[in-house]
Amino acid sequence: MARRCSNPLLYLFNYTTVRYVVTQNKIVGLLYRFFQLIIMCYLIGWVFVTKKGYQVVDDTIESSVVTKVKGIARVNTTFSDLWGPEEYVIPDHGGKFLFVVTNFIETPNQTLTTCPESPSVPFSTCTHDDNCTEGEAVRAGNGIKTGTCRKTDGNETNTCEIYGWCPTEKPRREAATMLREAENFTVYIRNFIKFSQFNLSKTNILKEGYPSYIKTCLHDEIHHPYCPVFRLGDIVSKAGYRFEEVAAKGGSIGIVIKWSCDFDMDTSDCHPQYSFMSMGSSTPVTAGYNFRFARYSSDAAGRTHRNLYKVYGFQLNVMVFGTASQFSIIHTIINVASVLTLMAVGSYICDVILLFMVKKKYAKFESLIKADKEIALQKMPDHSKRKFSH
Numbered sequence: 001m002a003r004r005c006s007n008p009l010l011y012l013f014n015y016t017t018v019r020y021v022v023t024q025n026k027i028v029g030l031l032y033r034f035f036q037l038i039i040m041c042y043l044i045g046w047v048f049v050t051k052k053g054y055q056v057v058d059d060t061i062e063s064s065v066v067t068k069v070k071g072i073a074r075v076n077t078t079f080s081d082l083w084g085p086e087e088y089v090i091p092d093h094g095g096k097f098l099f100v101v102t103n104f105i106e107t108p109n110q111t112l113t114t115c116p117e118s119p120s121v122p123f124s125t126c127t128h129d130d131n132c133t134e135g136e137a138v139r140a141g142n143g144i145k146t147g148t149c150r151k152t153d154g155n156e157t158n159t160c161e162i163y164g165w166c167p168t169e170k171p172r173r174e175a176a177t178m179l180r181e182a183e184n185f186t187v188y189i190r191n192f193i194k195f196s197q198f199n200l201s202k203t204n205i206l207k208e209g210y211p212s213y214i215k216t217c218l219h220d221e222i223h224h225p226y227c228p229v230f231r232l233g234d235i236v237s238k239a240g241y242r243f244e245e246v247a248a249k250g251g252s253i254g255i256v257i258k259w260s261c262d263f264d265m266d267t268s269d270c271h272p273q274y275s276f277m278s279m280g281s282s283t284p285v286t287a288g289y290n291f292r293f294a295r296y297s298s299d300a301a302g303r304t305h306r307n308l309y310k311v312y313g314f315q316l317n318v319m320v321f322g323t324a325s326q327f328s329i330i331h332t333i334i335n336v337a338s339v340l341t342l343m344a345v346g347s348y349i350c351d352v353i354l355l356f357m358v359k360k361k362y363a364k365f366e367s368l369i370k371a372d373k374e375i376a377l378q379k380m381p382d383h384s385k386r387k388f389s390h
């Protein structure tokens with residue numbers, strides 16, 4: 001003890017090693033081999049083959065999406081009997097979010113004047129003029145009350161007269177117009193992606209140099225899996241919707257483009273996978289998607305008129321996900337090392353089992369302990385040895 005303190009530098013050159021005991025216990029031996037086998041299977045089968053633990057993965061994908069819808073529909077509106085994408089795609093600049101009108105209610109030729117409020121608006125009915133406070137807006141309604149209670153046109157109920165865009169929108173069933181041809185509309189999707197970590201960029205237009213192919217092809221999982229033009233009806237049915245149902249009420253659809261690029265393979269293997277999912281619930285209150293917009297015009301007398309549209313349709317949302325992976329020596333070493341650490345757990349478990357098993361026939365261990373003690377005694381100075389020996 002005194003010597004050790006007197007020269008602490010010597011401590012620096014000490015190396016502690018573990019003393020190994022080889023035991024002939026067949027069960028524990030077999031158990032340990034079995035454990036090693038499991039670890040090796042885990043390392044090779046799961047970590048390397050399944051999870052590709054020898055690769056570094058980049059899942060921050062940079063992407064841009066351009067979309068274009070095409071198709072013509074015959075409709076019956078006051079301003080036109082033919083609708084193209086300029087009419088039914090909103091917004092029309094072709095980004096990753098777009099809305100395709102499939103059904104609408106037109107309320108043509110509205111002007112700012114007075115008329116009875118629509119009976120479908122809550123709190124609009126009245127029995128007396130007293131029910132209609134002048135100057136008050138109808139909650140969720142179309143205008144400001146004028147103070148009179150009026151019989152609505154072609155209806156038995158009385159509602160407050162309003163000043164607003166008149167006549168008001170009719171309840172839906174009478175006036176909805178379906179774009180039946182919408183099922184055959186096509187959606188062209190151009191997607192550009194980049195993996196910065198590997199400095200690699202790609203696009204989903206794989207047949208570059210064949211513009212005529214893109215103009216004529218239609219996406220099909222088997223025959224044209226890389227064609228970027230989709231039929232709207234196919235998108236809707238693959239998302240799990242019934243076309244007629246959602247075309248009438250509207251709905252949200254996610255178009256997922258998934259890239260999984262393994263650069264240890266040929267990079268030409270890095271292809272987009274398309275899938276479609278419905279993004280709305282089917283409860284009556286939350287189902288559907290609609291909104292309103294108006295087109296304004298002036299007549300010769302300078303009066304402003306507007307056509308109001310309540311439109312129902314598909315809200316399409318293009319989402320891009322992806323991962324790129326490549327061999328990395330650092331990742332390989334880290335994964336192997338972390339798996340090998342599990343080996344230590346195995347030997348610990350085997351030690352514990354051995355300790356329990358040898359309780360019965362611990363003579364073998366006792367002799368080992370005895371031998372240890374003797375070695376220790378030999379090393380001790382004489383005065384302490386005497387104390388120890390009895």
Ligand SMILES: *[C@@H]1O[C@H](CO)[C@@H](O)[C@H](O)[C@H]1NC(C)=O
Pocket residue numbers: 180181182183184
């Ligand atoms: C869609 O196109 C197919 C084939 O061109 C045609 O038979 C079908 O009637 C069209 N559907 C609608 C709703 O126009």
